[in-house]
Amino acid sequence: MINTRQKLITYLRKRDGVKPSLQATLVNIRCKLPDVVIFGGMVRDFGLGVRHFSSDIDMVTTAPAEEIRRALAGLNPIMNKFGGFRFSENGRLFDIWSLHDTWAIREGHAQANSLTDLCKTTFFNLDAIIFDVRALKVCTLRGYDDDLLRRVLDINLQANPNPRQMAIRAVRMAIQKDLQLAPALVDYVLGQLYGSSLNLTFESYVRQLHDHTTRSADSPFRFEPQLKIW
Template sequence: MIKNELIFNNSLQRIDKLKCESKEIEDLFDSLSKIGDIIIVGGALRDFALDDAPRDIDIIIDSDSPEDFNDALKEFDCYRNRFGGYKLIISSIEFDIWSINDNWAFKEGIHNSKFSNISKGTFYNFDAIALNLTTLQLDADIFIQTLNNKMLDITLEEDFIPLNPTPEVNIVRAFNIREEWGLNFSNRVSRYISEWFETTASPYEVLQKAELKHYGRATDQNKYRLSL
């Protein structure tokens, strides 16, 4: 069973290991620490909890100064993505780095931009996990409850759900989470998927393209069925 202590301890140990194995990763964390709190979110923390090596690490920095980011990352081979974040690859790990104010939920005004609201602004409860490496604060209660209840649900209030810009990616992820983690869909998730299918032209083709772009593969259409 995954608990807060396991996530916290494993994450710190794995991050220290990455720094020891790669001087460039150590330099990256050192540079980022000079401009604001370093907050790791999402999948990397799940990987750390299971003692797996992450493919990518999403980092939020509690700073909103473009000059600070440019200065901190000037020695690294990185580029801006279309959502305003910075992307770079070190030792086969993809790092996505964002200002806290570029977090989607904060930009949309759904929550105020602070650490305690990061988990509240995720689309799924499965993604509601964040670790502040600077203050050593872990926010994983919603994620742990999700695993205990074995239920994938939407975290956002109803009015904010349509604001999410990538519904096809959300749906691909829902089916992958169900397949890999054995979570059931809540009524809200099932309704969200059903309504998207009803209003989208060639939905299976759209999902396969999204899966190919997001995961590098496209599986059989039968995967995208609400009933198991």
């Protein structure tokens, strides 16, 4: 995780023209809220080797929702559909949750005593990673580094509010980020998507996925996009 940590720190401190660094926004939030971490996608993608991250930044704090609302008052936050707060700063979108308002914990699928327990709450194994904004430290579950090195996407916690959309997300992530699907996730995706209406690329992916299970069901699957024309 040393490389992931250093890549993140370098990126956070980078200035974009006249805009202040992303770190300045995080320092402002850190001063108002305790124990803030960046969660999931951004940290994962730097571990996978991306050089720039343009999606929303997901954050979690131990502070309760009302304290978050007060801390972000000057940033005009709005409640997002997942129970967190969304705001924009310097052209970047942020979503921030109270730890106990995150979906898996709120619904009783996982228990949390600290922010490191967030790693138990993600559907995907590669999303089970946090970056502590104050300590500048990366935390993961055991075995994460090996999965990241092999670029294997697997199920971490199966419970989720939208199984079909999660299966679609698995295919999208695998294609866009050149990931293999572990056998358990292969079965999950097929159960949700096989035989359903999909775009041509996704249809090709699922068809190859099905063929893979008849030949080597116990090994990870990697998509061969050149085969999609067949």
